[in-house]
Amino acid sequence: MSDPGAVLADLKAESEELDAVVGALPAGRWATPTPADGWTVAHQIAHLAWTDRQALRSATDPDGFLRAAQEALATPLTFVDDAAEAGAQAPPAELLADWRAGREALATALAERPAGEKLPWFGPPMSVASMATGRLMETWAHGQDIADALGVRRAPTARLRHVARIGVRARNFSYAAHGLTPPEDDFRVELRAPDGTVWDYGPPDAAERVTGDALEFCLLVTQRAHRDDVPGVCAQGAEAERWLGIAQAFAGPPGKGRAPSGPAATGAGGSGA
Numbered sequence: 001m002s003d004p005g006a007v008l009a010d011l012k013a014e015s016e017e018l019d020a021v022v023g024a025l026p027a028g029r030w031a032t033p034t035p036a037d038g039w040t041v042a043h044q045i046a047h048l049a050w051t052d053r054q055a056l057r058s059a060t061d062p063d064g065f066l067r068a069a070q071e072a073l074a075t076p077l078t079f080v081d082d083a084a085e086a087g088a089q090a091p092p093a094e095l096l097a098d099w100r101a102g103r104e105a106l107a108t109a110l111a112e113r114p115a116g117e118k119l120p121w122f123g124p125p126m127s128v129a130s131m132a133t134g135r136l137m138e139t140w141a142h143g144q145d146i147a148d149a150l151g152v153r154r155a156p157t158a159r160l161r162h163v164a165r166i167g168v169r170a171r172n173f174s175y176a177a178h179g180l181t182p183p184e185d186d187f188r189v190e191l192r193a194p195d196g197t198v199w200d201y202g203p204p205d206a207a208e209r210v211t212g213d214a215l216e217f218c219l220l221v222t223q224r225a226h227r228d229d230v231p232g233v234c235a236q237g238a239e240a241e242r243w244l245g246i247a248q249a250f251a252g253p254p255g256k257g258r259a260p261s262g263p264a265a266t267g268a269g270g271s272g273a
Helices: 004-022 027-031 041-060 062-072 079-087 092-112 128-150 160-169 171-177 214-221 238-246
Strands: 188-192 198-201 209-213 233-236
Touching: 004 092, 004 128, 027 041, 027 092, 041 062, 041 079, 041 092, 041 128, 092 128, 128 160, 160 171, 160 188, 160 198, 160 214, 171 238, 188 214, 209 214, 209 238, 214 233, 233 238
Parallel strands: 188 209
Antiparallel strands: 188 198, 209 233
């Protein structure tokens, strides 16, 4: 089990890095389109703020969350976009303040919950550490949309290990989301971390393997890069290659992903998480 305190510290750092980007933007730049169709920078932050509020409700009022989730799931294909659209109508300063207050309240609430407690969510219930990890993954992924829109280059950090872990653990869900039966055997995944070390998952002797750059893998599983644009991620075995074509680290239906951007691409595209 992951240490909730360590994950929450990384979530705080990831949020602050993104805050430093959007907090300095002139109000007019919040209307900049991002690679997610119909989503501006404001939509991206509104989505993060909305999801933080849902997680906060899950941690502090689980029955209320379950009632709200049932209402939202009545329109499974639109409720996320609808919430982002509503939130994006607020003035940028108000939206920024809302995101800051919500994520701080969520961090406090999660820190106060027992580590092993299961919190309700739109998919399966999650532990405190898993909830925080999910929030970090979304913050990083939507932060990538914003960075791509603004032409900001972000240095990869060790916090990517949380995104990579979700991507690996979500393998079977990725198959199910596409109406496919997951393979019975685990894959071996070995990723080169930003500091040059290797993050590894699965049995060392697995026949199906994925190896390569951790950043590119994270861009792929969050659907912020097309498979063609992550040459540093390699598959050994037909099933491993098939997985890389459908991988998603986020709950819900498959996203459109991003279109290939050519051999010089470094990643981009799709709404996804």
